[in-house]
Structures are given as C-alpha cells and as structure tokens.
Amino acid sequence: MNITLKIWRQKGPNHVGAMETHKMTEVSGDMSFLEMMDVLNGNLIREGKEPFAFDHDCREGICGSCSMFINGEAHGPGRNVTTCQLHMRSFKDGETIHVEPWRSAAFPVIKDLSVDRSSFDRIIQAGGYVSVNTSGETIDANAIPIPKHDADEAFDAATCIGCGACVATCKNSSAMLFVSAKVSQLSLLPQGKPESKQRVIRMVDQMDLEGFGNCTNTGACEVECPKGISITNIARMNRAFLSSNLTSK
Amino acid sequence: MALTGLFLCLFLVGHLLGNLQLFVGGEEGREAFNNYAQFMTTNPLVKVLSYLTYAGIIFHIVDGFVLTIQNRKARPVKYVVEKGNLNSSxxxxxxxxxxxxxxxxxxSHMQSFWYVMHFGDIEIVDGVxxxxxxxxxxxxxxxxxLAAVMTGLYVFAMLSMAFHLNHGFQSAFQTMGINHPTYTPVINFVGKAFSILIPAGFASLPIYLFIIQS
Known part of the structure; x- marks a missing residue:
C-alpha cells in the first residue's frame, strides 16, 4: 500500500515545530506502525536526511514507551492497542496519516515525536509506592488474604503502563486516569492501606504542580487507554482525596 | 463545579414548577402567578435560598472560568488533527x-424579569x-x-442548557466520587431525563405564550 505521512518535526524543546510530508510506497499491511517508521527512517538516513526521533522499547505493548498521536487519536485508531501493536492494515491504501507527539505542558517535546514524561516519575516518587521492611523478615505477600474482587480491581488498575495516552487524549491534558490507577492499585491492597491517605494527597498535589489540567469527566481517557483502565478509578481517587483531606491531621 | 452545579439543578426544578403556572389562563392564572412572584421576592426563607442561589451561580461561573484557563494552559501547543468525537461526547x-x-x-433573562420585578417600573394590580x-x-x-426573536433565543438557550445538563448532571456524581455498577446507570438515566425534561419544560412556556398571542 501507498501512504502519505505528515509527521511533526521539531528540532528541540525550545524550537517551533511543523508538520513534514513524506510519501511511502510498498508498505506492508503486516508491518507495525513502528516498523513502518523504521523503514521511513532508514530511507531518510540513506538519503542523507535526519531521521525522526520517537520513543519505543519493548514493542510488545507493555512498556508504555511508544507515544504517537496518530490521525487525531492517542496510539492511533483501534482500541486497547499501543502504537507498536498498531498495524498498517488499520489504514487504507492512499491514506494520509498525521503523526504528532503527545501535547501537554507537562510533557515537553524533546525532539520530533519524543516527549519528556518524567512528570509521571515525579508523581510516582511523591507517593506511588508501598514501604516494605526488607530486613530479611519480609512477609510473603500471598500470606495475607485479599478478597477476590479487591484483588481483581487492583490488578486491573495495575495494568497501567504509564504511557501517557490519557493525558495526550484529554482535552485538558489531565493526568487523572494515570494517577488514579496508581492510587487504586496500591490502596486497594492491604499492604498499601497504611499509607493510603498521604499517598493520594501527595500524588494529587504533585500532579497539580506538574501543570496537568483538570478532569472534566469527558471519559476520553478510558476510551483511548491501551490497557482499558476505567474512570471508576478516578471516582475512587476523588473519594479517597476528599476523605483523606477531611480526616488526616 | 459539581456541588454548585447540582445545587443549581435544584433551583431549576423550583423555578420551572413556579413558571408552569403561566399555563393557567385568564384572571385566575394572573392572580396565582403574581401572588407566587410576590411570595418568592418577600418570604424570608426564599430570600435566604435566593442569596444562596446567587452565590452558587457566581461560584459556578468563576470556578468554571478559572478551571478553563488552567486547562487551556495545560496544552500550549494544539494538535493539528484531533478527533475528540471518537472518544467523548x-x-x-x-x-x-x-x-x-x-x-x-x-x-438578559434577569434584566427582562428579575430587574423589572425588583427595581423596575412595574404596574401594581390587586396590591401585588x-x-x-x-x-x-x-x-x-x-x-x-422582538417577541419572535426572543422566543427563538429562549429556545436556543434551553437547548444549550439541555446539552450542558446532559454532561453536567452525571459528571457531578463522578467528581464527587460516586461511581458504582448499580447506581451509576440509574444516575445516568435520571441525568438524561432531567436534561431533556427541564429545558423542554422551560422552552414550552415562551413557545406557548408566543403561539396563543400570535
């Protein structure tokens, strides 16, 4: 198949970017989107031009590195897929495909399609952990009985790969789905309960500090999330945030 | 936004119930409506409620502006292509x-009626x-x-209110942390019904008054 690509080109964080057009021929429908980008970059290198910078790592849909906004959607068309799991057969022959980086004040562009998502790391550092005694007396996690329903909900939340699609797709660049998934994953389990109050307050405060927008419940995040994280997590976090602020001293 | 929004939903119900008296025709209708208006502007309990409503509206507006500005700032560079219709209403x-x-x-609405009632040059009939x-x-x-234009604008405003409530009602519950497999579908249904019935009720009055007098 033949396609026309319009890809965001931006030299560095302080440069102004613009869309650049490239035509590609003989693209196989079985290629992943990233493989197609590899071929394009190979062509550009052979022509002595600058390849496009983009993030990728596992290419198995679990690392959360790939971060392209394709044809107006985070990770492109299709549901529950990351860009690396998106195949060219999802596009039509002759189609024009727009490829942009995640756009958010909290995710500054490093170069082209690559953005700095360390704001997510700082949110995790603020409270997204469980303090465990590792002196050698560590209790086996499986020794504590956990209701099946809680375990399932915690696991569903834990499938978040921190890719940032929720922020990218939210019209307000809100990080509520990511933060609420992390808060839920830890706070639903007994090991995470002792720190649950301070965790939600600290993580939400850090989220606000990073310059993410506010949640207006459009629900776009849960639709575009490659792991299908539900916005019920956001409601849970809102509950926890409210009650923690009311009850913590 | 959620708390003030839901509070204003209560106000809408009260306001609509009062307005529906306009469907009662003749002298009887006029008397009932004017006595009701008199009660609504003089009763101390209603006064307290009305000040709460003013405060609620102002807070809702200011909060809305502040949040919208923050949200715009959160994405300084816009997408070239964005298809929000694929993932949200x-x-x-x-x-x-x-x-x-x-x-x-x-x-405009308060200038036409509220201002006239409180401070305007208004005729006194039967002491009210x-x-x-x-x-x-x-x-x-x-x-x-401008009656035809006004009727059209009122209906347009109520259509805007319908869409505003359609998202706002159920969204308020999500913001307050209420999301439950059994209750949320009920909230969504009530919200949808509310967002259709209340604006339709309000819009029916100018349409009715315009038609019977044309």
Missing amino acids: WASRNMAVLGTILLVFLV KDLHSVTVDFFNPAINN
Whole structure:
C-alpha cells in the first residue's frame, strides 16, 4: 500500500515545530506502525536526511514507551492497542496519516515525536509506592488474604503502563486516569492501606504542580487507554482525596 | 463545579414548577402567578435560598472560568488533527462554550424579569406587582416587536442548557466520587431525563405564550 505521512518535526524543546510530508510506497499491511517508521527512517538516513526521533522499547505493548498521536487519536485508531501493536492494515491504501507527539505542558517535546514524561516519575516518587521492611523478615505477600474482587480491581488498575495516552487524549491534558490507577492499585491492597491517605494527597498535589489540567469527566481517557483502565478509578481517587483531606491531621 | 452545579439543578426544578403556572389562563392564572412572584421576592426563607442561589451561580461561573484557563494552559501547543468525537461526547468537550451561552442568557433573562420585578417600573394590580403581564407581554408580538426573536433565543438557550445538563448532571456524581455498577446507570438515566425534561419544560412556556398571542 501507498501512504502519505505528515509527521511533526521539531528540532528541540525550545524550537517551533511543523508538520513534514513524506510519501511511502510498498508498505506492508503486516508491518507495525513502528516498523513502518523504521523503514521511513532508514530511507531518510540513506538519503542523507535526519531521521525522526520517537520513543519505543519493548514493542510488545507493555512498556508504555511508544507515544504517537496518530490521525487525531492517542496510539492511533483501534482500541486497547499501543502504537507498536498498531498495524498498517488499520489504514487504507492512499491514506494520509498525521503523526504528532503527545501535547501537554507537562510533557515537553524533546525532539520530533519524543516527549519528556518524567512528570509521571515525579508523581510516582511523591507517593506511588508501598514501604516494605526488607530486613530479611519480609512477609510473603500471598500470606495475607485479599478478597477476590479487591484483588481483581487492583490488578486491573495495575495494568497501567504509564504511557501517557490519557493525558495526550484529554482535552485538558489531565493526568487523572494515570494517577488514579496508581492510587487504586496500591490502596486497594492491604499492604498499601497504611499509607493510603498521604499517598493520594501527595500524588494529587504533585500532579497539580506538574501543570496537568483538570478532569472534566469527558471519559476520553478510558476510551483511548491501551490497557482499558476505567474512570471508576478516578471516582475512587476523588473519594479517597476528599476523605483523606477531611480526616488526616 | 459539581456541588454548585447540582445545587443549581435544584433551583431549576423550583423555578420551572413556579413558571408552569403561566399555563393557567385568564384572571385566575394572573392572580396565582403574581401572588407566587410576590411570595418568592418577600418570604424570608426564599430570600435566604435566593442569596444562596446567587452565590452558587457566581461560584459556578468563576470556578468554571478559572478551571478553563488552567486547562487551556495545560496544552500550549494544539494538535493539528484531533478527533475528540471518537472518544467523548460533544457536550462534554464544550461545557465552557455552553456555559457561556447560558451566562449571556442569564444576564438578559434577569434584566427582562428579575430587574423589572425588583427595581423596575412595574404596574401594581390587586396590591401585588404584575409580573404576569410583564412576562406574557414579553412574548406577545403585538406588544414586543422582538417577541419572535426572543422566543427563538429562549429556545436556543434551553437547548444549550439541555446539552450542558446532559454532561453536567452525571459528571457531578463522578467528581464527587460516586461511581458504582448499580447506581451509576440509574444516575445516568435520571441525568438524561432531567436534561431533556427541564429545558423542554422551560422552552414550552415562551413557545406557548408566543403561539396563543400570535
């Protein structure tokens, strides 16, 4: 198949970017989107031009590195897929495909399609952990009985790969789905309960500090999330945030 | 936004129930409506409620503006291509626009009726201010040249309110942390019904008054 690509080109964080057009021929429908980008970059290198910078790592849909906004959607068309799991057969022959980086004040562009998502790391550092005694007396996690329903909900939340699609797709660049998934994953389990109050307050405060927008419940995040994280997590976090602020001293 | 929004939903119910008296015709209707208007502007308990409503509206507006500015700042560079319609409802993405339409409507609406009732030059009939005539005449093409335009604008404003409520009602519960496999579908259903019935009820009045007087 033949396609026309319009890809965001931006030299560095302080440069102004613009869309650049490239035509590609003989693209196989079985290629992943990233493989197609590899071929394009190979062509550009052979022509002595600058390849496009983009993030990728596992290419198995679990690392959360790939971060392209394709044809107006985070990770492109299709549901529950990351860009690396998106195949060219999802596009039509002759189609024009727009490829942009995640756009958010909290995710500054490093170069082209690559953005700095360390704001997510700082949110995790603020409270997204469980303090465990590792002196050698560590209790086996499986020794504590956990209701099946809680375990399932915690696991569903834990499938978040921190890719940032929720922020990218939210019209307000809100990080509520990511933060609420992390808060839920830890706070639903007994090991995470002792720190649950301070965790939600600290993580939400850090989220606000990073310059993410506010949640207006459009629900776009849960639709575009490659792991299908539900916005019920956001409601849970809102509950926890409210009650923690009311009850913590 | 959630708390003030839901509080204002209660106000809408009260306001609509009062307005529905305009469907009662003749002298009887006029008397009932004017006595009701008199009660609504003088009863101390209603006064407290009305000040709470003013505060609620102002807070809702200011909060809305502040949040919208923050949200715009959170994405300084816009997408070249963005397909929000594939993942969210139009109303949910345009609450600020819909709210602004409602604000313009509110100012005009309060100037037409609230201001006249409180501070305007209004006729006294049977010892009470005749707000009934002010209202009925407002939508009478023989008295108000702009009656047709006003009726159209009122219906347009109520359509905006329908979309605003359609997202706002259920969204308020999510913000307050209420999301439950059994209750949320009920909330969504009530919200949908509310967002259709309340604006339809309000819009029916100018349409009715305009038609019977044309």
